[in-house]
Structures are given as structure tokens and as C-alpha cells.
Amino acid sequence: MTEEVILVLDFGGQYNQLIARRVREAHVYSEMISYKTPIDEIKARRPKGIIFSGGPASVNQPNSPTVDLEIYSLGIPILGICYGMQLMTVQLGGSVEHPEVKEYGKTMLTVDKATDLWQDLGGERPCWMSHGDSVQTLPEGFSVAAHTSHTPVAAMMNEQRHFYGVQFHPEVKHTPDGQTMLEKFLFDICKCTGDWTMESFIELQVAEIRAKVGKGRVLCALSGGVDSSVAAALVHRAVGDQLTCVFVDHGFMRKNEAEQVKKIFTEQFKLNLVFIDVHERFLKKLEGVSDPETKRKAIGNEFIRVFEVEAAKLGQVDFLVQGTLYPDIVESGTDTAETIKSHHNVGGLPEDMKFELIEPLRMLFKDEVRELGIELGMSEEIVWRQPFPGPGLAIRILGEVTREKLDILREADAVILEEIRRSGMYRDLWQSFAVLPSIKSVGVMGDGRTYEYPIIFRAVTSEDAMTADWARLPYELLHNISSRIVNEVKGVNRVVYDITSKPPGTIEWE
Numbered sequence: 001m002t003e004e005v006i007l008v009l010d011f012g013g014q015y016n017q018l019i020a021r022r023v024r025e026a027h028v029y030s031e032m033i034s035y036k037t038p039i040d041e042i043k044a045r046r047p048k049g050i051i052f053s054g055g056p057a058s059v060n061q062p063n064s065p066t067v068d069l070e071i072y073s074l075g076i077p078i079l080g081i082c083y084g085m086q087l088m089t090v091q092l093g094g095s096v097e098h099p100e101v102k103e104y105g106k107t108m109l110t111v112d113k114a115t116d117l118w119q120d121l122g123g124e125r126p127c128w129m130s131h132g133d134s135v136q137t138l139p140e141g142f143s144v145a146a147h148t149s150h151t152p153v154a155a156m157m158n159e160q161r162h163f164y165g166v167q168f169h170p171e172v173k174h175t176p177d178g179q180t181m182l183e184k185f186l187f188d189i190c191k192c193t194g195d196w197t198m199e200s201f202i203e204l205q206v207a208e209i210r211a212k213v214g215k216g217r218v219l220c221a222l223s224g225g226v227d228s229s230v231a232a233a234l235v236h237r238a239v240g241d242q243l244t245c246v247f248v249d250h251g252f253m254r255k256n257e258a259e260q261v262k263k264i265f266t267e268q269f270k271l272n273l274v275f276i277d278v279h280e281r282f283l284k285k286l287e288g289v290s291d292p293e294t295k296r297k298a299i300g301n302e303f304i305r306v307f308e309v310e311a312a313k314l315g316q317v318d319f320l321v322q323g324t325l326y327p328d329i330v331e332s333g334t335d336t337a338e339t340i341k342s343h344h345n346v347g348g349l350p351e352d353m354k355f356e357l358i359e360p361l362r363m364l365f366k367d368e369v370r371e372l373g374i375e376l377g378m379s380e381e382i383v384w385r386q387p388f389p390g391p392g393l394a395i396r397i398l399g400e401v402t403r404e405k406l407d408i409l410r411e412a413d414a415v416i417l418e419e420i421r422r423s424g425m426y427r428d429l430w431q432s433f434a435v436l437p438s439i440k441s442v443g444v445m446g447d448g449r450t451y452e453y454p455i456i457f458r459a460v461t462s463e464d465a466m467t468a469d470w471a472r473l474p475y476e477l478l479h480n481i482s483s484r485i486v487n488e489v490k491g492v493n494r495v496v497y498d499i500t501s502k503p504p505g506t507i508e509w510e
């Protein structure tokens with residue numbers, strides 16, 4: 001196995017990680033790193049190629065993100081996408097301007113030079129655009145590879161130096177030939193071999209984890225969800241008995257969940273496993289807290305404090321494994337991306353945490369993790385579980401969390417899951433769950449007036465949680481869920497269905 005890597009320099013934007021993911025789909029390992037990464041670190045990785053991502057800034061603004069000029073003298077092929085192409089243009093002596101007409105969405109591209117990335121791709125083909133700035137004058141040694149009706153330089157290249165720029169986004173599915181172009185960059189230009197597989201990812205991670213941990217002890221935060229289960233299996237393969245998994249029952253789990261996780265994990269895995277029930281502690285921490293970010297941070301903090309107590313019982317523990325995925329990181333905010341919500345395992349961690357984190361999945365998306373889980377021989381029952389957020393029901397109760405609201409929500413949620421499973425749609429849905437707002441409405445039941453909570457039912461489809469759509473469920477199923485909740489769950493007199501996609505909504509309500 002070769003250890004070739006393509007580095008993606010991140011200049012911002014919520015969807016940039018898709019670039020690295022598309023490269024991995026071509027069986028070449030890829031990671032996205034901040035544009036601020038020092039050039040020496042980039043050189044030390046010895047990438048076969050570098051991709052500059054798009055980003056929200058304009059290269060003509062003062063203090064817009066940039067990269068060390070030395071990058072152009074390393075002899076490594078570079079592909080600039082959108083902002084990345086504009087940056088390459090100005091750094092190499094060309095110019096970028098802000099024309100009257102902007103291009104957003106599907107646009108026809110005319111290929112002028114069907115060589116290199118466009119070998120066998122001549123003529124007209126659709127691409128997906130999202131830019132306000134455009135290349136005005138080419139840097140020396142570059143020629144136009146493609147244009148559109150509004151953008152004379154929609155793609156450019158310097159064949160000698162192996163520098164390429166595209167104004168459009170080859171990483172999105174709306175550019176049908178995008179993957180083909182990327183693959184030409186990887187294989188024809190960067191000369192990658194394309195022998196990267198999940199199996200090789202496992203080998204690489206196992207070796208890295210062993211080197212990092214040495215003879216140390218490791219704690220794994222295990223929720224029974226897909227990500228932490230896969231992370232635990234991977235780390236266990238690397239360090240065996242040096243690993244202890246800790247499941248925290250914070251009281252915000254779903255109906256019977258703690259028992260189910262206990263059963264699955266003691267039956268299927270030979271891991272050191274500790275279950276701790278600290279629901280009183282968590283509930284107390286959330287007393288009087290209703291702001292979503294405050295809640296998330298309080299939960300993230302408390303998780304770590306609980307792990308510290310467990311670690312102390314084991315003696316010296318230096319490492320904490322979490323099943324963090326890429327979307328958790330980007331939503332929590334990065335150098336370039338705005339904070340949407342602080343995931344408990346990223347933005348919610350306390351500053352004074354002493355553990356060193358081991359997060360082998362931090363570059364991956366959920367479907368890649370599922371593939372990895374299957375490769376590791378995990379059961380479908382675990383691999384295909386719908387995601388459940390670490391803070392659990394606490395972020396599905398809008399406003400203050402109380403015992404009463406938790407009980408109501410838990411029962412309503414159980415009805416939903418039961419009906420969804422019965423309908424055979426469980427796997428088709430990314431998530432399906434109940435939310436409890438802290439408001440009440442008037443109803444009439446058995447000729448009497450009621451004044452009780454509504455339940456919000458949310459069901460979404462998604463590929464990676466970065467975007468999602470509300471599920472078009474059959475009316476009959478909606479009816480069953482609604483009538484069962486109102487009839488069976490005390491304290492609820494109304495059910496509403498959330499028909500908001502992401503964006504503009506998020507999947508969870510807090």
C-alpha cells in the first residue's frame with residue numbers, strides 16, 4: 001500500500017469537505033486542512049497533489065485568506081477551485097475582478113482545450129457555478145481551458161507547471177463530469193495509484209493509534225451510536241486491552257436505550273466496558289438553562305468531568321477516543337466556517353480538558369463510517385442505526401429540561417420509532433424523532449378542554465447531515481403516529497410535522 005495523500009486547503013465554505021470526499025471516492029486518500037497550515041507541515045506530508053478549495057472571501061479584499069508563495073515552487077500539481085483559482089491567479093501575477101453579472105447554479109461550459117483535465121471532454125457540458133468574482137487576466141504561462149457565456153475564463157491551465165484552475169465546482173453532483181475531471185487530475189496529472197481502500201485506512205489508523213498511545217491507557221466515549229462504536233472497534237484493534245469504553249447514561253437517552261446498548265455491546269464485543277448512570281448530575285447541571293448553546297456547552301463539559309472521574313479509577317489515562325465526524329467539526333465552527341451549533345464533542349468541550357483526543361474518524365462522513373464498520377465486521381444493527389445526538393433528548397426539549405418533559409418526550413419518541421420501523425422506512429430515513437417545545441395549546445378530548453404540550457415530529461432524508469430534506473411520508477403513517485401519540489402519551493394533545501429542509505432549518509431544533 002502506498003501512503004499517497006492529496007491535501008485540500010480549506011478557504012472556508014460549508015461544503016468544502018466534499019472535495020476530499022470525492023478524492024477518497026476515487027480511492028486516493030485525502031484530507032482537508034486549514035489554509036493557515038504552515039508550509040513546512042504541508043511539505044512534510046509529501047502530498048501528490050494539492051487542491052485549493054472555494055471560499056466566501058474575495059481575493060481583492062484586504063486580509064483575505066492566502067497561502068505561502070513557496071507552494072508554487074514545490075513541483076507539486078495544484079488544482080484551484082473557485083476562490084482557489086482566483087487566489088492562484090493573483091498570486092501568480094494575473095488579475096481578478098468583480099463583474100456586473102454573477103453566476104449561480106447550473107451553467108453551460110464550453111471546453112476550449114480538450115487536454116489534461118478535459119481530455120476527451122470537449123464541447124459543451126453543464127457545470128455548477130457560485131461566484132461573484134472572475135479571472136480577468138491570466139497569469140503568465142496559463143491559457144484558457146473553458147469559458148461560459150458570462151465568464152471568459154471558466155477554467156485555465158499551465159500544463160508545464162501542472163497548475164489548473166476551475167471557476168465551477170467539480171465536487172458537487174450538479175457538475176456531472178466533475179468526478180471525471182477530478183480523476184484526471186489525480187491519475188493523469190498527480191500520478192496517483194488509486195489503491196486506497198477502507199482496508200488500508202484501517203491499517204493506517206491502527207498503526208497511527210499504536211504509535212501515539214504506546215503503552216498508555218485509553219478511554220473511549222461509547223454511546224452505542226455508529227460513530228463511537230466504529231471508533232471503539234478501530235482503537236480496540238490497535239491497542240486491545242489498553243482500551244476501556246465508557247457509556248454515560250445522562251438521563252437524556254431514549255426509551256430502553258441504555259439497556260439495549262448494554263445488551264448489544266456485552267453480547268457482541270469483547271471490550272472492557274463501563275456503564276455509568278449519572279442522570280441526577282446532568283439534570284442538576286441543566287436546571288434553569290434554556291439557551292441552546294449554554295445547554296450544549298454544559299453537557300459537553302459534564303461529559304468530560306464524568307470521564308475524568310472514571311479515568312481516575314483506572315489510574316493514569318492520557319487519551320480519550322471520540323467518534324467525532326467531519327460534520328460535527330465544521331458545524332462547531334472552524335478558522336473559516338461559522339459556528340452553527342456547538343456539538344458537545346467538539347465546541348462543547350471544556351478548555352481545561354487534560355485528555356489528548358483520539359478521533360480516527362474526524363475526516364470522514366457518516367456513510368464512509370458505515371462502510372468502515374462493515375469492513376470491521378460490525379453488525380447491521382449497529383451500522384445502520386439512525387444517528388442520535390450526544391446531548392440526546394436535552395436538545396429536543398426546547399427551553400428548560402425537566403423530568404416531566406423528558407418522560408413525555410421519551411414516550412412520544414418511542415411511538416415514532418416503533419411506527420417508522422414497522423413501516424419499513426427506518427433505513428431510508430436519516431433520522432426520525434420527536435421534539436417537545438415548551439408551549440401548550442388548547443384542545444378538546446372526550447368533550448373536555450385540554451391545555452397540553454404539542455409534539456413536533458421530524459423525519460429527514462440526508463446523505464451526510466450537511467444538507468437534508470423533510471421526508472415525504474405516507475399520510476397513513478403520519479396519521480398512525482399522530483393518533484397513537486395523542487392517545488397513548490399523557491400530556492400531549494397535538495402533533496405537528498416539520499416540513500423544513502436543511503438549510504434553512506437544521507435537523508435538530510437546538
Ligand SMILES: Nc1ncnc2c1ncn2[C@@H]1O[C@H](COP(=O)(O)OP(=O)(O)OP(=O)(O)O)[C@@H](O)[C@H]1O
Nearest residue numbers: 221222223225226227228248322323387388389390
Ligand atoms: N451517552 C454517551 N456516552 C459516552 N459517549 C458518548 C455518549 N454520547 C455521545 N458520546 C460521544 O460523543 C461522540 C459524538 O456523538 P455522536 O452522536 O455524534 O456519535 P455516535 O453516538 O457515536 O454516533 P451516531 O451519530 O450514530 O449517534 C460519540 O462518538 C461518543 O464518542
Ligand SMILES: O=c1[nH]c(=O)c2[nH+]cn([C@@H]3O[C@H](COP(=O)(O)O)[C@@H](O)[C@H]3O)c2[nH]1
Nearest residue numbers: 342343344387388389390391465506507508
Ligand atoms: O453527537 C452529537 N452532538 C451534538 O451536539 C449534536 N448536534 C447535532 N448532532 C447531530 O448532527 C447532525 C446535524 O445536526 P443539525 O442539522 O441539527 O446541525 C444530526 O444528525 C444531529 O442529530 C449532534 N450530534
Ligand SMILES: NC(=O)CC[C@H](N)C(=O)O
Nearest residue numbers: 054055082083131132133
Ligand atoms: N465559491 C467560491 O469560492 C466563491 C469565490 C468568491 N467568493 C466569489 O464570489 O467569486
Ligand SMILES: [Mg+2]
Nearest residue numbers: 225388389390
Ligand atoms: Mg450518537
